[in-house]
Amino acid sequence: MPEGDTLHTLARAMRPGLEAQTVERMRLRGQSPEWGQAPRVERVYAHGKHLFLEFSHGRTLRCHLGMHGDWHRYPVGAVWKKPARQASVVIETARQVYVCFNAKEAEWMPTDGIRRRTLAARIGPDLLGAGIRWDRLQHRLLAFSEGHTPLCDLLLDQRIASGIGNVYKSEILFLHHRHPMTVRGQVETGELVNLYRSARSLLQNNLRGGQRVTRFVSDARGGLWVYGRRREPCFVCGGPIRSQAMGHHLRPTYWCSACQPE
Helix, strand or coil: CCCHHHHHHHHHHHHHHHECCECCEEEECCECCCCCCCCEEEEEEEECCEEEEEECCCEEEEEECCCCCEEEEEECCCCCCCCHHHEEEEEECCCEEEEEECCCEEEEEECCCHHHHHHHHHCCCECCCCCCCHHHHHHHHHHCCCCCCEHHHHCCCCCCCECCCHHHHHHHHHHCCCCCCCEHHHCCHHHHHHHHHHHHHHHHHCCCCCCCCCCCCCCCCCCCCCCCCCCCECCCCCCEEEEEEECCCCEEEEEECCCCCC
């Protein structure tokens, strides 16, 4: 699943071809919106795992890729690499066509409407955003989780902070020597906030695109500490990396039982 760094990299790649461009045609889930004068794309940006496109006629498109979504760009008239029935969003300018296939969520909303304000309240601060208020994040930690919430669920809760996905969840907990099923009430608040500080640093270091890296060691042994390394030896202690579906949503989780004891 794309995580916060992927969405920010995607938004940066889409801006030159879309911002300030007039939209000739657009379809959302196969339906064409009704508008008078063709709008321009005013802004393309990411917030956590969400991509937003703001248009000049006061409407905004929000897209969440989920597990299987991805964006393609084609010259007008080119053959798509995936079937049209999988297209969730199609945006056509005079020269290019942007297609989002298999999005988990895609919706229109008024740029200044209730739906947008509701989302802003529900989605936590973007860990790649400027000027994060860590004191406010601490308040959201307490507001949106219980003392018995395991850390593997806590880090994935986008209401607290946006951008952490399954890869970073496992990597951050390894770096902090915390078992994934350790509950929030067993960890000091300051350390909890430091989990998110680490997440922000890792996300920033991966904004260049390419293969995601959390292990910055030049030994050609791999760029991730534990994720995707089931039964392989831990880089620190040599013990086997374990993997199990954990948490409320039973998401695949990787950890070292020696470095991250229960």
